[in-house]
Amino acid sequence: MLLPKMRKLFRVWPILLSVGVLISLFVIWPRQSDRSKNPPNDPDDASLRLLDSEKRYMDNRGIQVIVGHYIGDSVDPLQSPNIDQDLLNKNMFNPRPYEGRDGNPVMIPPKDFVLMKQLFQINRFNLLASDRIPLNRSLPDVRKKTCIARYSGSKHLPSTSVIIVFHNEAWSTLLRTVHSVIGRSPRHLLHEIILVDDSSNREFLGAPLDEYVRNLEVPTRVLRSGKRIGLVNARLLGAGDATGQVLTFLDAHCECTVGWLEPLLDAVAQNRTRIVSPVIDIINDDTFSYTRSFELHWGAFNWDLHFRWLTFGGSKLEQRRGDMVAPFKTPAMAGGLFSMNREYFFELGGYDDQMQIWGGENLELSFRAWQCGGSVEIAPCSHVGHLFRKSSPYTFPGGVGDILYSNLARVALVWMDEWAEFYFKFNPAAERLRDKQQIRGRLAVRERLQCKGFEWYLDNVWPQHFFPKDDRFFGKIIHAVTGDCLMRPVTKGTYTQPFGNADMEPCISPPQLSQMFVMTSDGVIVTDESVCLDAPERDTRHEKPKVKIMACSGLRRQKWQYDAKRKTLVHLGSKMCLQLSLKKSDGLVIATCNKSAEQQWELEAVPWK
Ligand code: UD2
Ligand code: MN
Numbered sequence: 001m002l003l004p005k006m007r008k009l010f011r012v013w014p015i016l017l018s019v020g021v022l023i024s025l026f027v028i029w030p031r032q033s034d035r036s037k038n039p040p041n042d043p044d045d046a047s048l049r050l051l052d053s054e055k056r057y058m059d060n061r062g063i064q065v066i067v068g069h070y071i072g073d074s075v076d077p078l079q080s081p082n083i084d085q086d087l088l089n090k091n092m093f094n095p096r097p098y099e100g101r102d103g104n105p106v107m108i109p110p111k112d113f114v115l116m117k118q119l120f121q122i123n124r125f126n127l128l129a130s131d132r133i134p135l136n137r138s139l140p141d142v143r144k145k146t147c148i149a150r151y152s153g154s155k156h157l158p159s160t161s162v163i164i165v166f167h168n169e170a171w172s173t174l175l176r177t178v179h180s181v182i183g184r185s186p187r188h189l190l191h192e193i194i195l196v197d198d199s200s201n202r203e204f205l206g207a208p209l210d211e212y213v214r215n216l217e218v219p220t221r222v223l224r225s226g227k228r229i230g231l232v233n234a235r236l237l238g239a240g241d242a243t244g245q246v247l248t249f250l251d252a253h254c255e256c257t258v259g260w261l262e263p264l265l266d267a268v269a270q271n272r273t274r275i276v277s278p279v280i281d282i283i284n285d286d287t288f289s290y291t292r293s294f295e296l297h298w299g300a301f302n303w304d305l306h307f308r309w310l311t312f313g314g315s316k317l318e319q320r321r322g323d324m325v326a327p328f329k330t331p332a333m334a335g336g337l338f339s340m341n342r343e344y345f346f347e348l349g350g351y352d353d354q355m356q357i358w359g360g361e362n363l364e365l366s367f368r369a370w371q372c373g374g375s376v377e378i379a380p381c382s383h384v385g386h387l388f389r390k391s392s393p394y395t396f397p398g399g400v401g402d403i404l405y406s407n408l409a410r411v412a413l414v415w416m417d418e419w420a421e422f423y424f425k426f427n428p429a430a431e432r433l434r435d436k437q438q439i440r441g442r443l444a445v446r447e448r449l450q451c452k453g454f455e456w457y458l459d460n461v462w463p464q465h466f467f468p469k470d471d472r473f474f475g476k477i478i479h480a481v482t483g484d485c486l487m488r489p490v491t492k493g494t495y496t497q498p499f500g501n502a503d504m505e506p507c508i509s510p511p512q513l514s515q516m517f518v519m520t521s522d523g524v525i526v527t528d529e530s531v532c533l534d535a536p537e538r539d540t541r542h543e544k545p546k547v548k549i550m551a552c553s554g555l556r557r558q559k560w561q562y563d564a565k566r567k568t569l570v571h572l573g574s575k576m577c578l579q580l581s582l583k584k585s586d587g588l589v590i591a592t593c594n595k596s597a598e599q600q601w602e603l604e605a606v607p608w609k
Contacts, residue, residue: 082118091171091204092119093131100133103140103290103385123170124393125253125285130172133288135179139257139385142281142292146325147381151262158269159191160261160339161244165234166252167198167394169205173253173387175212180256182218189261191244193220198234199227228397230357236350239342247345251336253387255283255290263379264339267327272341273374275365277333278382285389295380296320298330300462301363303513303528305408305423307334310530311551327377331370331462335362337384348372349445352410354438357396360407367415370461372451405430406437414442417454419467421609426513464552466518466526468608473519473562476507479580480567480600483507485515486588488527488549502533502547502588504580511606519603523559523572524552532558535590537573544589547578567600568593 100106106129108116119127162181166174178193195213197205213220223237239247246268248261260278267276277299282291297309312320320328348368355361366376396403409430412420424431458465468474477486485507489500508515517527525533527549534550537557552558559572569578576590577599593599 083121088122088201089203091208092127093172095134095172096132097134100129100137100288102138105284105287105289106132107287122393123168123173124389124391125170125173125387126288127170127172129286129288130170130176133172133176135172135176136183137176137255139180139255139290140292141258142383143257143259143381144325147259147263150325151259151266151381154186154189154262154266156269157189157262157265158245159189160246160248160265161191161238161242161342162193162248162250163196163235163238163242164193164250164252165196165198165231165238166200166205167228167231167234168200168202169252171204171209174205177250177252177254177256178213178216178220180254181250182216184256184258185261187218189265190218192242193218194238194242195220195222196234196238197222197224198229198231199225228357230355232351232355232361233353236353239345239350242342245342246339247342248339249337250384251386253283254337255385257281257383257385260382260384263327263382267377267379268339268341271375272344273369274327275333275338275340275369275374275376276327276382277330277338277376277378278384279378279380280334280337281383281385283385283387285387288387290385292383295324296328298328298378299332299334299366299376300330300465300530301332303423303467304427305360305363305411307332307362308529309334325381327379329461330376330378331457331465332366333362333376333378335365336386344374348374348449349442352414352442354442355407355410356398356403358392358407359404360411363408364411364415367411367454367457368445368451370457371415371453372446372449401429402433406433409433410437410439410442413437413439414446415454418609419454419458422468425608464530464554466528466530466552468518471521473603473605474516474608475606476511476515476602476604477517477525477569478507478602478604479504480602481582481597482580484580486517486533487515488529488531490514499531499550500548502549504588516606519560519562523561524554525558525560525569526552533560533578534558535571535574535576535578544579544581544586544591545574547588547590562601562603566595567602569601 106126108126108128112128116126116128164174164177174195178195181193182190193213193216195209197209210222213222223241225234225237229237235249246265248264250256264276264278267274279293279295279297281293283289284291294311296312298312299307300310301307351361352364355364368374369376392400405427408423408427412423412430413434416423424434455469458467458469478484479486482504483506484504487503487505489503505515513528517525517533519525530552531549532552533547534553534557535547536545550558556573557571560578561570561572562568563570570576570593571578571590574590575593577593578601579589579591579596579599581587581589581591582598591599
């Protein structure tokens, strides 16, 4: 039972941690066993576990392609054994000068493992490690040379208010965020720093924090929400109080690298309707090591409206060749880290203040910006580290499922037109909450700004999208002999890996998204998560090459043609036919077209709106 778990972990583990491997064995291991040992006592945990199944995965170059929703088993720490109020209120920040220097991993000595495990539960990251790293630790300069040159003169740029909202953040991560902002931004570009405390109950985040920020060299203040209002309303509180020309939002566990701010402000200065994010690097939740991430990721979302990172494919990459350091447009943003003109933020409708606690606001703002005349972009020269966690440490009053699905229902109802029907049809949890949403105020924003429709967004902002449309087939691909449905590899256990051999299973009724495919007019058979039916164009070794589900590439090896008369799916690159070999070992292959029943397929359309 233990071994497969470990194997999974290794697959998601960046190989970069050469020294860290041994350590990580110790660090991850106890955590994994902990989770199964302490049954979470949140009543809403059923939905929590569902979401916990989404993690990240690496593509074949070892690049993290998807960062899923990582809401996890939100145990109320107050009710966890061994964690009492005294421990939560204790600020255990105890820095050692060289720990974590240059973004290196922190090694916890074995004698402290028990304590480390215990403290991990509080914030869902290695608090003991964080508390050993100085607030001003050094990080590598991850910029390309061309980036340094491009932004060397920053005199003329507008200045920004930096807004950091938090709920029960650790002292060390919160203040390392603040110090990295102060230490790595040109002073004249920092108008102020606003910390918004969303009703934290840790004592050290009260008066001691007010006291601490008073002595910082950049004007910094703490606003308090009084009651728990969630991150959207906390950001609105900060934005309403800010006076800088630009607003820059950060999560409370970030570390900015040198030169992070200039590209963001420069992009906004050139065009006030741009919303610009940095490249989000990875601070490891166990070791606090800093890993630069790939610059050419862009943000989008899947059929369930979960945010996804995608890699640039074919033509999109070609377009970038000319200028690899200019900001590039992205259909959606991750949500936590971005700059935008302050006045434009309010003109564009701020945020949807009916969104609760966590989730959905990043897509809402992305759709609104694009559909109402602005843009969402990533500045590849700007790098900010973010501490990615595998689960969420705080409570979701009202239940995580209802909160997240209400937020997403609002996004769909206000912005997605017919695609809202698609979302609700396949997401009963959101459908249940649909009628409870009061959205008149948000529809008024859409009306006031004369915003375009979602179809325009899909066609123009994300032409590579994999959503159904009227000019595409959407439905099941059924084998004529077995009556089984083609399906994409789905989540097994806690690890999502949508690539692999294409598979056949008995068709599920009512229809499930895992058995739905889109076939575009240019012959691409694509499904959720941007994966495509793929076969080699020429293969001399195998007579019947295997058919796989792979990241969509736009290449000819992923183009097919349906012959409705013969009921065959012809692979354009090889001129061979999709075949389900009924001799078990072969499975789905392409083979010389031969009119046999094994090569006959029914495309059964499923209504999606
Ligand atoms: C990502 C975003 C996050 C937000 C979220 C969707 C990044 C790196 N992070 O999840 O900014 O867009 O997706 O909503 O893009 N917080 C409060 N009150 C609450 C809950 C959270 O103030 O009730 C704070 C929290 O302390 C943190 C920030 O909001 O500083 C974001 O929360 P998170 O770190 O749990 O979100 P994350 O990074 O998982
Ligand atoms: Mn975060």
